[in-house]
Amino acid sequence: MSVDAGPAIQFGPRAPLYARISDALAAALVVGIVAGSVLGLTRYNDARDHRRAVETQVGAIADDLAQRVASAGPGAVEQVPDNVAAAYVVTSGGVDDFGIAVGSDVAAQNVRDKGVVNADAGIVKQGLLNRSAELQDYFDKKQEIPKDRRYSVVKLSDTDNAFSATAQVVKDGKYDGMVHVVTRVPNPAPSTPTSQLLLMLLLSVILGFAASYVPGIKRRVAHGLAVAIPTGLTFMAQADAALVLWPGVVSLVLGGVAISGIASVFRGVREQPRTYVYVVPAMIGMIVLVFVPFAMGVAIAFFSKDGDFTGLGNFQEILNPSATTHPNFYWTTSVTILWTVLNVLLHVSLGVALALVLNRPKLRLKAMYRVLLIIPWAVPNYITALIWKSMFNQQYGAVNSLLDVLGIDQVNWIGPGSSFASNFIADLTTNTWLGFPFMMVVTLGALQSIPKELYEAADIDGAGRWQRFRTVTLPLLKPALIPAIILGVVWTFNMFNVIYLVSGGAPENETNILITEAYYAFKVLNRFGLAAAYSLLIFVMLLLYGWMQNRITRATEGAFE
Amino acid sequence: MNTGDYEAPAVTKPAKIKSGKSPWGSIATHAVLGFVTLVTMYPLLIVLRIALSPGDSGMSPSLNPIPREISFDNFVAVVTNSSPQGDWLFGRQLLNSAVISIATTVLGIFLATTAAYAFSRFRFPGRKAGLMAFLVSQMFPGVLMMVPLYLILEALGLLNASFGLVVVYATIAIPFCVWMLKGYFDTIPKDLEESAIMDGASQFTIFWRIILPLSMPAVAVTALFSFMTAWNEFVLAFTFMEEPTAFTLPVTVYSYVGEQSVEWGKFAAASIIVSIPIMALFFALQKNLVGGLTSGGVKG
Structure with a gap:
């Protein structure tokens, strides 16, 4: 994408200060977009890993309690780990120790609806959640237990990080009730803290400023480095070396190509600020809600379902399908x-x-x-x-x-x-x-x-x-x-x-068609990487089409005059 | 193609009158147009039948678009739709839809007219790249943006907030509107502005007092598109909002025949209710639609 050249400026030792500042800001912008996108992605993957770990942990507590209830009766609910906020036990022969009318009604009815417990189900309750609304909310969000597991886990709320786990009480090989445990698990500190990114943005400002002292074509190399070094360093703490390498390489290229153009925009802002007042609101919206999501989407295309970097793996899977895959990518593209x-x-x-x-x-x-x-x-x-x-x-x-x-x-x-x-x-x-x-x-x-x-x-x-x-x-x-x-x-x-x-x-x-295949990968297979790879292929095809059509018909020529 | 017909104004016609003037030609034209219009309207008449028949009985193999038995039960059921907790869901969602769509329209007009004005009247570094970027953004597949958008809204604290949807919808509508408006602004002669500058008018005065009033057809179309984007959207609304009380109307409309249920009667009634505001806007603005949409492109 070419950017209209601003007035010619001699770069090197005698470049004006505002030109140096423009270079510095442009470098920071590119680092912000590339590193910010990848950072958002790692946060997302971290959060998912954490969620899985929590599910296992909270599920194990419920499962453990269920087994103890099976051997020692509902009273076992008294001995739960400290981080358990509330625990409920529903057994066929149990007694309602705490006598909470609303709770017992809701629970009994809910369980009865599933046809697994008789109407006289007893309830044992302990802990912090004792208002009926919360209880209702909790039962609304309760899930069926998947067949291949002994428990199910649902996140109750984002604000206090509460998870609820449900496990079955099995006595003498027969179903004998249910255990519900609500546990609070705090979020872990992010593997790459935001302060790290801010520090690297500062570094890119300094390097971008320094790059303006380099004259001629070498300036592009300097721009690339001014972006690649901070971007790579942002992810030093990550275990995956690919997370340092790839964003670094991408930003090296992007920096070399785009910084001159972006910097000329910043210089333009200084020269005719009133003009930019009109474009900036729309541009900010587009950058934050269209172009950054796009950049993140592109990044996602290179990750596997488990959040591991797979390079071109997703593309390979699409473009080089096994002989038995039908309909494959080429069929879908033809359609x-x-x-x-x-x-x-x-x-x-x-x-x-x-x-x-x-x-x-x-x-x-x-x-x-x-x-x-x-x-x-x-x-x-x-x-x-x-x-x-x-x-x-x-x-x-x-x-x-x-x-x-x-x-x-x-x-x-x-x-x-x-x-x-x-x-x-x-x-x-x-x-x-x-x-x-x-x-x-x-x-x-x-x-x-x-x-x-x-x-x-x-x-x-x-x-x-x-x-x-x-x-x-x-x-x-x-x-x-x-x-x-x-x-x-x-x-x-x-x-x-x-x-x-x-x-x-x-x-x-x-x-x-391709977009519904992408959605299928996204929604049914839960493979965001694959969906993103599909989407990226769609985008490239449309871009090629638009470019060719424009070359042939010159449809947009007049628009740029 | 016989439809490639054009009749030149009568004044300039020589004495020789073409056969196209015979009543048969006119009847044929009306027959074709009538048929096409009937085909176009028929699905909507069927929707009306399904909505006005009791329950789902309108889903019958009959071709007759007139319901055998008229009942407003489906409309009543849709309008009185409430949550188990007793919240009047229809009212809440109608209000959500209205507030979100109107806010999107206002924000969309503000963002699109200002940007289009700069792209049309000023030459500045980044102009060409900006215009190109707007055009290319139309090619981004929506699936690609869902997860990142979710993360960004979460980071900005706009998840579960109507304002989050407004901002997203407005930016979705911007690229098309900017290109359309820019084309329209380009056709407005610069002489007017030049004389205004002579009189000492500021750039903003020119934009506000001259360009905008002269571009009302295009601005009206921008408003229509922004409003439609927000009013009709349901995938993002469903993804970004958690509580049924925060949903917009289309989410509920879709749920009537979504994965879980097949209530064609309610779906048809809800569809009609949801479509009425957009249709009214189309009728009101259809003249502008013809002028506002194309004058820019024709210029080149």
Whole structure:
């Protein structure tokens, strides 16, 4: 990405002070983004590791208590570790020692609903949580115990780090009640403290300042180092050497490439501060909530499910699938491209055709048609998708009812056992309905600004209707249509809602497009790294498309003048 | 393609009148438009039928969009939806949606108009890169941003806060709005500003008193997009908010036919309620939509 050059400044021993400060700030910004993103990621991984450790620890306390209750009875609840805030025991033959009416009702009912304990269940309670609201809250969040474990753990609240664990009391090989333990576990100190990052930001300011003394092309190397050294040092305390190496290498390259440009922006701020007042609010928002998350997302793509650095492992898994993987990345990419091309073709041809009809000067009811045809755009697209899903229902769906009336056999569009083609057609129909109004409105706007004289000239030259459309209308629609098509391609390529809600990828994930595959990796497999790698591939493809389209059509050329 | 028809103004026409003037041509046009409009409207009529039929009985194989038996039970059930604790969830969520969407609109207009003004009128280092970055950000897949956004909102203390959603929605809407507004501002002649500067007007006065009033169609479209972004979104709202009382309406609408339940009647009724404000805005602003969206692109 090129940055407009500011006024020429001679760097070296005699560079002005504000230019040196610009370099220093630019270095700090790059360190902040790269190191900050990776730091956020390590914090996240730390938190997850901690959570797992706590689950084992808290679960073990509950399991231990359950076993003691099984042998010694409910009274065993008196001997629990000190960090246990509250413990509840529900056994079939137990006695309510503390006589808390609300608690016993809630507990008994809750357990009875699961059909595991008789109505006379007793309750033993100890500890700090004794208000009924908290008790209710606690039972609301209680989970079923997974089959492969002897306990389940739920985090109760973030503020006081309380976890609740549930374990079964098993007496003589038979179920005999439940134990609930609420434990507070403090968060550990982060492996890389924030102060470390602040210190390294200071270092990058100093190094960036020093870099401005280096003249010529060497300055870029100095910039790279001014960023790479502090970024690498931020993660010195981490056990994983890759966490020092990779952010360091990335920032070395990024620093060498981008700091001159960023510094020229900072110099610009000094030279024309009032200009930047207008851009800064939007820019801050975009940096904090769009570009930094993007940087973090890119970083995530290089980590495994367990938070270990895997380099290109995730990409390898996607790009080099095993022979048995179906649908693999290449299938999904082909489907995505087919999906995008067909959609945009249909959107544009329908939109342009309708706009041309609606643009007839003497057409009656024009306003009414226009309003009614824009409606699909006004309905939230998740609603549209679900409506069409119901229309493609084999039994009640309107589509099959229509086929019935026309004497055609019913089709199993999206139900179990339906084919790829029928699912794809269902998705395509839905998205066509959804997408043509945008193209229609864009075309209508563009048509209004075509001077009438051009048509008159064409008439005088004896042009026919088709010729007039091809030589006058189409070329003049292009400047408005091409940016709209680029946007349309990008939006359709990532049109998650329609695929996810209508076909849901059926059959066998074959109609999934790349973005729904990424979501699958994210939500079902819980593999953020894999999802991020998918997303990054999507982004690269779209970027390539946008760049090529722009080269060919020069769609955005005028915008930069 | 027969639809590529265009009729030049009658004044300039020579005496020879084309066959397109016959009533058949007009009837054919209306027949085509009527058919397309019917296809477009039909799914919505079906939604209306499902919503107005008692329970889920509207989900029947009949093609007739008129309900056999009219009942407002589904609407009543949606509007009176309450939590087990007795909170009036519908009211709370409607209020959340309204407050969040209006705040997003205000913030979105503020951020987009100021940035677009600078991109249109000033030349400064970083301008081209900034415009490019806005365009490229449209290509970032949402899945990639979810986890990082969650972490950032957590770090900023904006998780579980309506303001967090407002800020996220406003930034989501910014890139498209900035490009659209910048295109519109570019078409406003600079002469006006030059004479204003002669009269001693400040840069801000020009922006506030000249550019903005002249760009009302584009600003209206910006408002519409910002509002729609916030009003229709449910994945982030569901992810970032914990309590049902903090959800926005779309989260509940989706839950009626989500993974757990299939209550088509309630879903249809809720869909209609949720869509009404957006449709009203579209109707009110549709003229601006045609002008505001494209004038920038056409210029080049």
